[in-house]
Amino acid sequence: MKLNRNILHQQRRQLDERLKAWRQVSKTPRPRMGWLKAVRESLGVTTRQLAHLLGTNNGVVVRLEQREREGKVTLEALDRAAQALGFSVVYAIVPDDTLEAIVDEKAQEAAHAILRSVTHTMKLEKQEVRPKATRAQLQELAQSLKTRLAPELWTKR
Secondary structure (H helix, E strand, C coil): CCCHHHHHHHHHHHHHHHHHHHHHHHHCCCCCCCCHHHHHCCCCCCHHHHHHHHCCHHHHHHHHHHHHHCCCCCHHHHHHHHCCCCCCCCCCCCCCCCCCHHHHHHHHHHHHHHHHHHHHHHHHCCCCCCHHHHHHHHHHHEEEEEECCCCCHCCCC
């Protein structure tokens, strides 16, 4: 399936706009004890009471809170507990930068790697290119890789 590059660019811009607010929220650190325990305790709900709301036992709630602290809780389990307390679990994958900036950076990295290899070969053959021309080639190649969303963007280096 060939993807329309203009549509992908537009999708990135639209998703970037939606993710703006999430980037701010993602900077909020998780409570040391975990969200579930923090919320439960702030409401004055005991582990025994939450266990009753969930139809389980006290130990299950304690292990659930422990797994959340360790980053090993499932979204399903966390959602069930949150709903029992009248809360919702909100889940998002939030990039550190804009999607456009990430693609730009990946294109620059890929272009550097490609040109580094080519430049090395040309030096060995005594056909070295001037630095100014190399910079122009780098920008041109990076733009081409970005426009095509070339597979090289996501090659591990």
